[in-house]
Amino acid sequence: MSPSPASSPAYNTPNYLNAEKGVRSWLTTLDHKRIGVMYLALTLFGFFLGGVFALLIRIELLTPGPTVMDAMTYNRMFTLHGVIMIFLFMIPAIPGIFGNFFIPLMIGAQDVAFPRINLLSVYLYLLGAAIAVWGMIQGGTDTGWTFYTPYSTTTVTTVAPVLLGAFILGMGSIVTGLNFIVTVHTMRAPGVTWMRLPLFVWAMYATSVIQVLATPVLGMTLLLVAFEKVFGFGIFDPARGGDPILFQHLFWFYSHPAVYIMILPAMGVVSEVVQSAARKNMFGYKAVAFSSLGIAFVGFFVWGHHLFTSGQSTFASGVFGVLSMFVGLFTAIKVFNWTATLYQGAIQVSAPFVYFMGFLYFLIFGGLTGIALSTVSLDVHWQDTYFVVAHFHFIMVGGTIMAFLAGLHYWWPKMFGKMYSERWALAASVLVMVGFNATFIPQFLLGNMGMPRRYYSYPEQFQALNVASTAGASLLGFGFFLILFYLVASLAKGRASGPNPWFSRGYEWNTPSPPNLLNFPETPVIDRGPHEYQDGPAAEVKHAH
Amino acid sequence: MHTDAAAAPSRLAHHFPDMKTQEHAARMGMWLFLSTEILLFAVLFTAYALYRFLFPVGFEEASRLAHVAMGATNTVVLITSSLTVALAIHYARLGENRKVVGLLAVTILFGVTFMVLKGVEYHHHWVDGQLPGRMYHFAGLSGPGVSMYFALYFLMTGLHGLHVLIGMGLLSWVAFRAMRGEFGPNYSTPVELSGLYWHLIDLIWIFLFPLLYLL
């Protein structure tokens, strides 16, 4: 490894946070690290908004009848929750924050390939978010985040601004993905071969391919709905020969791969965390790298499993059901390799590692229920019940957010040069995991008993489990606030982390923490794979401490 | 690295090692962007394929109302404009900026011709009431799938026309830069990239013309 050690005089230059001062320097920055930090602030705000709506939904479901809002308000609430969480947090968060910040550091580049377009993506995010949220406040869309026709084209609420907002957010997502693909192809430092790419970069690459190929389809589909609603083109209107199920095909052609836009970056994050925490190289590097591409590829062939009960042909349902199970295959490859990496590792139990274990549990649980759901005959029973709600929250919240938190804790010292309080972090992680299980396991049971989703009232025999779910959600919300609190506190009072508090051998840790404005004083030359703990795990730790 | 930077001091961004990599990145970015454009149109092509499959008679009857002569003229116009753009790229690489300006001006004129003819067609359809969905009120033809044809006709040609307008804007900007003599053997990327965009417009029209006018 030949880049200059982080303590060398070449690094005694201002870091990216204090090199330039003032709001203007942030708003016009072309630095990928600052753009990553801007995404951190923006997506966390989105997460906060979406979380508030989630809690409102849970409060409404505390009692069988109306609790705090009427049916229409409830419909608007779960739409707001879905749209904000999906488009403002889940999709942009990990690529926007960690992708922007770490891809160039991990491949030895000074920046992403198109820094100006990168900044543009932030503004597209802001513009899209502003239009969508404005539309939801003005008209209060009540269609759910899926905008299914013919309801979305006939509802009395305003839908077009939200559709336009989602279209613009999609453009931001495309721009990010395009930028990453070109960056990985053209900007790798000498020695960073494809087989030496960190697994996070592999996962981000696969994600970017999905973003570029799938997002335009969503954009055009949403515009068609807007046209239909405003001008009555009849594309999805059966009275004029239209097929409403065509909308579902087009929508899920994007939105199913979009599930992998949310989970693949998460898989990349935990691949980094597990290697650093276990102080071992990834067991089966190639298998993990190529299974990312495999998931991205197979993800395009399975969208019809969202249409099993919508009027899709039974033949097509069978085909989509069988194809869906292949996703389980590639995911299992990853899970086995992560657990095999832990075997005989010198494991440091810290917050990132705890979140990694949580991720593993939620992913397996959510993934197995997913396999059950892709079985057509079972899905007919579970379609549109809380079982589905619990399943995708296990993957999205349990999977993606656990990985997001793992990455946030793992890279927090790298991004800000400060160490958070490990004790508080472990306490919060227990709160989050317990709260999460308490929220969604009752929902599996409710769904299996037949409670449908998207209703603001329910029969009385469901109340006990709903109360349990609401209690769990409160715990979860409290856990997130705790995390926010000690992370912000660490910025002010945390002890300096030093360049590499984890003694990680990931490429990104070869820079000081926080990194300099210019990533590398000279182009680094890489002569080893990522996370190569050559001396064996035990020797590494002895050396480290 | 330093020698490369000296050869083209103003064009090389700080984060690229050399111009070659930078141009390769730009071209790859453009191709990925074109791929998103193709997928954008794919939605409309899917809707077209589905409704043509469901309403073969309605689509066949409705497509007889399309103005084939104007559509065919537009096909010739666009293909020829693709030739002029390809030649412009060729001369930009040789540094013959005056030829580039001339060829791009001709291309933009072709674009104007295309849009004018398209406008005339739209006007006829408008006057006849051959409009999408609930706005359709042409008395001469009615039946399942007929208004759907016009919905797709206007969506597909409309989106394509929008791209023609954007392409004309891009080419004007490139022509302006060629007027200042910016292009040569070392630097012709803007001409090539906007040329790629223009060719994609042509490529999509190659499919739109038979689908909407002839079948």
Added chain:
Amino acid sequence: MTAATHSEGKHLGPAQYVMVWAALMVLTGVTLAVWKMEFSYAARVGIALGVALVKSALVAIFFMHLWEERGVARLVLVVSGLMVTLLIGFTLLDNATRFPYANPPYSESWKDEPWQKDAPPMQAEPPPIRTAPKSQAEHPAGHKP
């Protein structure tokens, strides 16, 4: 340093571009000729789409310089084409194998079903317009120019 990332000697000249253009013109003529000849429905669709594919390949390979590009650009175009095929293919697969009444009313898949007899008739009066736009006098009453 040279700007060209492509290997020299693979560059096409104006003569080749004009030849490609001529081929595109001929193919456009073929499409129009086939349209005039009124083949069977399947043959017309097949020939028109086949010719369009050949034409687009010519544009992509020669005008868009795929001939001289490195691998990635070709891959991008091929993958996008595959995705378009996938989207169209699976969507049509569904509609083609569906329970007939799950398709839009009076569509082709209702053809052999009893309710199809209620379909509004396909009316094409006055005779369909073929080529040039009509003059104002021929407009149906009530539709002013």
